[in-house]
Amino acid sequence: MGIQEAWFVVIAVLFLGYFVLEGFDFGVGMLFPVLGRTDTRRRVLLNTIGPVWDGNEVWLITAGGALFAAFPEWYATMFAGFYLPLLLILVALILRVCAIEWRGKIDDPTWRRRCDLGIMIGSWVPAIVWGVAFANLVRGVAIDADKQMTSSLFDLFGPYALLGGMTFALAFALHGAVFIALKTSGEVHADAMKVAQRLTLPTLAVIGVFVIWTQTAYGKTWTWALVAAVLAALLGVIATIRANREGWAFTFNAIVILGFIGLLFASLFPNVMPSTTAAEYGLTIYNASSSPYTLKVMSWAAAFSAPVVLLYQGWTYWVFRQRISTEQIPPSIGLKLGSGK
Amino acid sequence: MDALDISRWQFGITTVYHFIFVPLTIGLAPLIAVMQTAWVVTGKDHWYRLTKFFGKLFLINFALGVATGIVQEFQFGMNWSEYSRFVGDVFGAPLALEGLVAFFLESTFLGLWIFGWHRLPKLVHLATIWLVAIGVNASAYFIIAANSFMQHPVGARYNPETGRAELTSIWELLTNNTALAAFPHAVAGAFLTAGTFVAGVAGWWMVRGLKHPDGEGATMFRPVARLAMGVIVVAGGALIYTGDVQGKLMFEQQPMKMASAESLCHSETDPNFSVLTVGTHNNCDSVTHLIEVPGVLSWLAEGKFSGVDLKGVNELQQEYSEKYGPGDYRPNLFVTYWSFRMMIGLSAGSFLLALAGLWVTRGGRVPHQRWFGWLSLAAIPTPFLANSAGWVFTEMGRQPWVVAPNPTGVDQIRLTVSQGVSGHSSATVIASLVTFTVIYAGLAVVWFTLIKRYVAAGPSEHDKHPGAPEPADPDGPKQLSFAY
Numbered sequence: 001m002g003i004q005e006a007w008f009v010v011i012a013v014l015f016l017g018y019f020v021l022e023g024f025d026f027g028v029g030m031l032f033p034v035l036g037r038t039d040t041r042r043r044v045l046l047n048t049i050g051p052v053w054d055g056n057e058v059w060l061i062t063a064g065g066a067l068f069a070a071f072p073e074w075y076a077t078m079f080a081g082f083y084l085p086l087l088l089i090l091v092a093l094i095l096r097v098c099a100i101e102w103r104g105k106i107d108d109p110t111w112r113r114r115c116d117l118g119i120m121i122g123s124w125v126p127a128i129v130w131g132v133a134f135a136n137l138v139r140g141v142a143i144d145a146d147k148q149m150t151s152s153l154f155d156l157f158g159p160y161a162l163l164g165g166m167t168f169a170l171a172f173a174l175h176g177a178v179f180i181a182l183k184t185s186g187e188v189h190a191d192a193m194k195v196a197q198r199l200t201l202p203t204l205a206v207i208g209v210f211v212i213w214t215q216t217a218y219g220k221t222w223t224w225a226l227v228a229a230v231l232a233a234l235l236g237v238i239a240t241i242r243a244n245r246e247g248w249a250f251t252f253n254a255i256v257i258l259g260f261i262g263l264l265f266a267s268l269f270p271n272v273m274p275s276t277t278a279a280e281y282g283l284t285i286y287n288a289s290s291s292p293y294t295l296k297v298m299s300w301a302a303a304f305s306a307p308v309v310l311l312y313q314g315w316t317y318w319v320f321r322q323r324i325s326t327e328q329i330p331p332s333i334g335l336k337l338g339s340g341k
Numbered sequence: 342m343d344a345l346d347i348s349r350w351q352f353g354i355t356t357v358y359h360f361i362f363v364p365l366t367i368g369l370a371p372l373i374a375v376m377q378t379a380w381v382v383t384g385k386d387h388w389y390r391l392t393k394f395f396g397k398l399f400l401i402n403f404a405l406g407v408a409t410g411i412v413q414e415f416q417f418g419m420n421w422s423e424y425s426r427f428v429g430d431v432f433g434a435p436l437a438l439e440g441l442v443a444f445f446l447e448s449t450f451l452g453l454w455i456f457g458w459h460r461l462p463k464l465v466h467l468a469t470i471w472l473v474a475i476g477v478n479a480s481a482y483f484i485i486a487a488n489s490f491m492q493h494p495v496g497a498r499y500n501p502e503t504g505r506a507e508l509t510s511i512w513e514l515l516t517n518n519t520a521l522a523a524f525p526h527a528v529a530g531a532f533l534t535a536g537t538f539v540a541g542v543a544g545w546w547m548v549r550g551l552k553h554p555d556g557e558g559a560t561m562f563r564p565v566a567r568l569a570m571g572v573i574v575v576a577g578g579a580l581i582y583t584g585d586v587q588g589k590l591m592f593e594q595q596p597m598k599m600a601s602a603e604s605l606c607h608s609e610t611d612p613n614f615s616v617l618t619v620g621t622h623n624n625c626d627s628v629t630h631l632i633e634v635p636g637v638l639s640w641l642a643e644g645k646f647s648g649v650d651l652k653g654v655n656e657l658q659q660e661y662s663e664k665y666g667p668g669d670y671r672p673n674l675f676v677t678y679w680s681f682r683m684m685i686g687l688s689a690g691s692f693l694l695a696l697a698g699l700w701v702t703r704g705g706r707v708p709h710q711r712w713f714g715w716l717s718l719a720a721i722p723t724p725f726l727a728n729s730a731g732w733v734f735t736e737m738g739r740q741p742w743v744v745a746p747n748p749t750g751v752d753q754i755r756l757t758v759s760q761g762v763s764g765h766s767s768a769t770v771i772a773s774l775v776t777f778t779v780i781y782a783g784l785a786v787v788w789f790t791l792i793k794r795y796v797a798a799g800p801s802e803h804d805k806h807p808g809a810p811e812p813a814d815p816d817g818p819k820q821l822s823f824a825y
Contacts, residue, residue, distance in 0.1 A: 046825045051452035054407065058448045062440030064414045069437040072429020072505075079418025079425075080763040086415060087773050091780060094408040098784055101404030104825045105397075105791055147426075148764060290430040291500070291507040301438055309445045316449055320456060330820045333803050335794050 003295045004285045005270070007070040010302060012265040014066055018059035019130070019168075019261050020175075020254050025053045027176015029096065029123025030169070032116055035180065035191055039109075042116060043329045046100065048183035051320045053100065055313055057093070069298050073147060073288035074272045081141060081149025081273075085133050085156065089126045096122020108337035127172045128165040132156060135164025138218050138267050143275035143282060150277070160213060167210040167260065174199045174237070175253050181246040186325040193244060200238045207234060211260050218267040226266060230259035345762045347770040348420040351777065353736070355412055357729050358781045362406035362788075364728050367481055367528065368535025369399050370474040372572065374467075376565065381467050386806060387561040393804040395539065400455065401791045405784055407448075412777065414440075420770065424743050424761030431497045431508045432487055435515070439483035447476030459822040481531070482524050489520035491744050492735070493594050499753035506744075506754045519594070522587040523735075529579035530731065534724040536572035537691040539565060542796050544698055544708070544717030550799075551709050558799060559707040567702055573695035580688065585641065591738075592642040592651070595745055597661070597670060598738035600654045601677040603638060604628045607653040611646075614638040615678075622675030625654050665746070665755070672740040676733065683730035690723025 001009075028049050036042035049056075067075045079086060099118030106112075139160055141151040177196035181189055208231060215227045236252035268274070275282035289295065373395050380388035414436070417425050425432075450472040457466050490497075496513030497506045508514065543566035550558025592599045599605075603615050606625035613633035620628035639649035652660075654671055661670040697716055701708035739745045746755035 043824055047821065050825050051456040052449075054452055055445065055449035057411075058440060058444045061411065061414050061444055062437065065433065065437035065440040067433075068417065068425065068429055069433030072425055072433055075418045075429060075433070076422035076425040079415055080420075080422035080765070083419055083765065083769055084772070086419060087776060090412050090415060091776060093411050094780060094784070097408040097411070098404050098787070100825060101400060102787065102791065105401065105795070290433065294430050294434055294508045297434060297508070297511045298437060301441060305441045305445075309441070309449075313445070313449055316453055319453065319460065324821070325818060328818050328820050329824050330822075333801065335798055 003292060003299065004289045006299070007066075007289065007295055008265075008269060008272070008285045011063065011067055011070065012262070014059060014063035015265070016258055016261055018056070018063055019172075020257050021056035021059060022053075022126075023172040023175040023257055024179035025049050025056055025176075026123040026127045026172045027174070028180060029119045029176075030127065030173050031176050031180065031192075031195065032120050032123075034195055035177075035188065036116070039112060040326045040329050041188055042112075043104075044184055044188050044324050044326055045180060046103070046119070047324055047329070048180055052313075052316055054097075055316065057097075066298070066302075070290055070295060071272060071283075071285065071288045072290060074283055077143065077147050077149055077273055077283060077288075078137070081143075081151065082133050082136075082156070084153055085129050089129050092122045092125035092129075094122075104332060105334050106337055107332045107334035111337060123172075124169070127169045131165035131168025132161045134168075134261070134264050135161040137273060138214065138264050140274035140276040140282070142277050143273060144277060145281055147281070147283065149273075160217075163206070163210050163213065166206050170199065170203045170206050171253075171257055171260070174203045175250075175257060178237075178241070178246055178249045178253050182250050183323055184325060185323040186327070188326065189323070193241065193246065196241050196246075196249065200241055204234050204238065207256065207260060211263055214260075214263055214267055219263070220266065223263055223266045226259050226263040230256055230263065233259060344765050344767050344770045345759055347767060347774055348762050348765075349758065351420060351770065351774040352416060353733075354774070355409065355416065355777055355781070356736075357732070358785065359406070359409040359413060360728060360732055361725055361785070362402050362409065363481075364527075364531035364534040364725070365402050365538060366399070366406045367477050367531035368533070368572075368576075369395065369402070369538065370470070370477050371532075372535050372539055372569070373399055374470045374474045375568070377467055377470055380807070381463055387557075387564075389807040390561065390800040390804050391565050394800040395542075397795055397801075398538075398542075398792060401788065401795065403451065405788045408784065409781065419773070420763050420765070421743070421761050422763040424756060424758075426505065427756050427761065428490070428506050428744060431490055431494075431506050431514065434508060434511060435483045435487040435490075439480050439487075443476050443480035443483060447473050447480065450476065456821075456823055478528060481527060482520075485524045485527055486515050486517060486520040489517045489523055490514060491742075492523075492739055493517060493519040493590075494744055494747050494750055494754045497751065497754055499751050501753075506751075518590060519587075522583060522590055525579060526583035526587055526731075529576045529583055530724065530728050532572055532576035533580060533688065533691050534728060536569045536576055537694060537720055537724045538569075540569035540573060540694055540698055541717040541721040543569060544694065545714050545796075546799060547702075547708050548711065548714035548717070551707060561800070563702055563707055566698060570695040570698045570702075573691050577688065577692055577695070584685075588641050589644065594748060595739060596652050597654065597657045598672065598677065599642070600652060600657060601672045601674050601738060602681040602734065604630070604674055604678045605638075605651060605653050606655055608651065608656045609653065610650050611635070611639050611648070612651055614641070616682075618678065622673075622678060625671075625674065628674070628678075668741070668757070670741060672738050677738045680730045680734035680737070684727050684734055687723045687727035687730065690720045690727075694720035 028045050032042060032045060036045050095118040099115040099122060103112055103115035136156050141149050143149050174196060177192050177199060181192040181196060211227050211230050215223060233252045233255040237249050240249040240252060271282055271284050272288055273283040373392055376388055377392040380392055450469045454469040454473060457469060495517050496508060496510040498509050500507050543562040546562045547559045547566060550562060604618055605612055613635045614637035615630050616632040616634060618628050618630050622628055636646045640646055642651060643649050658670055694716060697713060701710060701713050741757045742755060743758045743761040744754060744756040746752060
């Protein structure tokens, strides 16, 4: 494997890490209206991801940086081309960061409702839009001879892309429900299992159609293995949720997400942005990459720091491994609205 | 306006927003680490309360720093795709390193610090805030190294086949003399900001706290105020020194920027240092120098008081036109001239607070003077404004370049901003400009209100004693010591 191929894998791994970890962060926010009927319950939901969501989000920032360093042409064409979708994602993420951090700072129902809205927008929008964007990458977009993407916004919402958006959203919602079940006890736990149960069949259907569509239209022979893994893991999710084994359900669901996003990257390879205008205008890992020296430097940096990052992020999950229940949520220590003191 | 101007406004607005919150984060993280260390070492409860009090302010600020930072990572590709293609090979590396080495560290360990009270052993918990402090400063280093490449490109060659700059030495990139001068200058500015913030809040609370029956607020805030004033003095010294080093580098490497900063229109030997000018600055000759000091500029440029030849804007313009082809190579003189003076002048606010504060708290005194309370509050915004002015000067002083040519480097590694911009329609970029400006403005108002409310509320009774929380029901599970 050459260094360009290796860096394609690194980029894929960074996005896979981002979606597996932020997948349940998004899911938790998406399920606020369903599972968070009282303020205390919403706080239970929020605190299941409390210590880790910020670290999870850095996977995206680092994926962006790595894309810039390893495949500047890909970075430039994709981010300039997907301008408005990216703007939507950024706005949603901005709202989410502030809403999560500031929610408990003021003890007032209206304030908290607004923050909850920010958390929900910040979870739903990126989940859907990332799906639309990645499906478009695989399907191909219009790219001209100067490596400029010329697809209009309307082109980006074809049936395959919309199915991609639904797939991401459903997979993350289920991921969030199972994660909440895994991280809570008592009534929230029981309700999360019920929601997960209800989500399984629609998720199976949508993801099933999406992966088979992806495979038949864009897949390679060996990627049938990924399709099989996704479908098998989906059955595993259904079985383990029925059996109330949320730990296994979470593992299987993570495999589902790794599987179908892995399938998207595998279908792309060795292209990174196939062009629908003319095949030769498309970007591949060979015409979009940095120089061998930059790739070598980045390889050393990644080889040294990635294990350390994985180690301390893993440790964080270990430190906060206890389940949370409504009884453990302390009274709000936010300031009252409107009082001068 | 065309997409170029809108893109420039957008990058300027989003970056200035980001850099309102960043210096406070960079400076306050180590200060809070020091407060918590003081608590762990001395066991005195008031250090615990101060850690919690300033910790809350830190977190309110950190959120907006992160939120405004996310945009920056993507904006290069969105609005400056041609620039990204040209320098991605070089510029991407420090950006990726920043994510890999610094962002993961600060975000993960901040989560551990926020939620780890009474869960982690005391010393491990103390280590987490120190790691946050290291992380935020490390990220500053990488991003400043990236910016310094744009000011003074080194460690790269030009590949004529691809038409791109290519990295040849990561070591040269990370030890760029511009980066080695700009990083300590920015960090000193951040410490000045955080020092002024802590000293200002504590100074105001000392005066106000005396009216409270137990006067506890006053005695608690006195030690931290003096600590912060010490930080101001040291950071101030470092700012002057690193600023001088940076200035000398700029005279050598980016002469147009310094000539504009002085509105020095014509080449002169030993020109005077300009303190005040009047004029529209829309061209060189509309400026009249009112107050000038001899000798200073020569010293700033080369470290001696006479025999220094400095090039003027007009001569440099002619020189560049001959070298790089026809074009206007002059930055906006008005902005560079006044932002340079604002940067230096506004830092006086912090010094004034430190000097007055050290005097009124001398020999164990707790200040009661109303004027000192007001001075404390009035000083807080000054370093924020000085930071902004400094970056506006640095960035607008390199116009029209986005990658300024290095006089002793590879000549082809240069790019004007008009060559770097993406080919979007104005409407597209206006949409994002308006979106970001409106959202940031709204969030900045909330940020200010929250900070103000939490400063005015003072240290919480809730955090009076550093013990673990009791369960609501004695048989029930233990409550979380912190929950969103």
